Amino acid sequence: MKNLFIIALALITIQVTAQEKQKEEYKAGKERMYKRSPMNPEEAAIMQTKKMTLALDLTEEQQEKIQKINLENAKQRKAKIEAHKSMKENAGFEKLTDEQKLELKNARLDKQIAHKKQMKEILTEEQYKKWSENMEKRHEKGKEKMKAYKHKKNKE
Missing domain, CATH: 1.20.5 (Single alpha-helices involved in coiled-coils or other helix-helix interfaces)
Structure with a gap:
């Protein structure tokens, strides 16, 4: 015993x-x-554009246009991260209402639609197809990571 x-x-x-x-x-x-993310938005945009150039074989003109888009997105992403960080530090982290969640989702989807439209204007049909496939793969990978994260969080 x-x-x-x-x-x-x-x-x-x-x-x-x-x-x-x-x-x-x-x-x-x-x-x-x-x-x-130690890179500033300009560096991040340049890196992303170079990666896209390698993957899609972009022309100089396409690179310039895409870099502008990437720079704008990187600045928005950086601002969003900073806002989230300051909100966490100030303990102003409140649960969102269903209406607020819906607004955020709609805004995100509108932004994705606009981004897709811009890319379709800049890229050739073949490049756009390859870019879309790459984005789908990234999306699926993100879903898997989120699923694993939620599973791990639920175990705790």
């Missing part, structure tokens, strides 16, 4: 230690997320 009690106590101790380690890793991951 005494041995059984010692084994149960050891197992409980190991379980608690493992859960604490997971929480520490989660917090470290959050901190890394905010520190991850």
Whole structure:
């Protein structure tokens, strides 16, 4: 009986230690997320344009147009990250209402539609097809990551 009690106590101790380690890793991951992007929006736009040039074989004219779009998107993304960061620091993190969520989703979808339209104007038909396929792959990969994140979060 005494041995059984010692084994149960050891197992409980190991379980608690493992859960604490997971929480520490989660917090470290959050901190890394905010520190991850040392590039300014201009550098990020240049890098993204170069990657697209390699993937789609863009002309000089296409590169210039796409870089402008990428720069605008990078600036918006940076502003959004900063706003989110300051909101978290000021503890003004409130739950959104259903109407607010709907507005945000509509705005995001409108932005995606406009971006797709711009890309269709700039790229050739073959390039656009390849770009669309790449975007689909990125979207699916993002869905998988989110699914894994939610699954991990639910376990905690």
